[in-house]
Amino acid sequence: xxxxxxxxxxxxxxxxxxxxRRSRTAAxxxxxxxxxxxxxxxxxxxxxxxxxxxxxxxxxxxxxxRDWAEAEHELLT
Numbered sequence: 001x002x003x004x005x006x007x008x009x010x011x012x013x014x015x016x017x018x019x020x021r022r023s024r025t026a027a028x029x030x031x032x033x034x035x036x037x038x039x040x041x042x043x044x045x046x047x048x049x050x051x052x053x054x055x056x057x058x059x060x061x062x063x064x065x066r067d068w069a070e071a072e073h074e075l076l077t
Contacts, residue, residue, distance in 0.1 A: 009049040012042040039075040047071035 039047075048071035052062060 012046050044071050
């Protein structure tokens with residue numbers, strides 16, 4: 001099960017990076033002082049995956065909904 005989640009997280013990361021490369025070449029240059037981009041579904045999914053791993057390592061029961069909410073909160077604030 002852990003390998004499946006790891007594989008999905010890697011796939012999400014590659015898709016996210018590929019999309020960012022395309023958008024940077026087509027978009028106007030942004031100010032380097034801050035990033036106004038909102039987190040994507042893939043960004044939240046990847047962060048939730050790693051939060052879930054942290055909970056599992058610490059002995060907590062898996063709770064994907066809690067991990068997702070925590071990831072959204074971290075990335076949006």
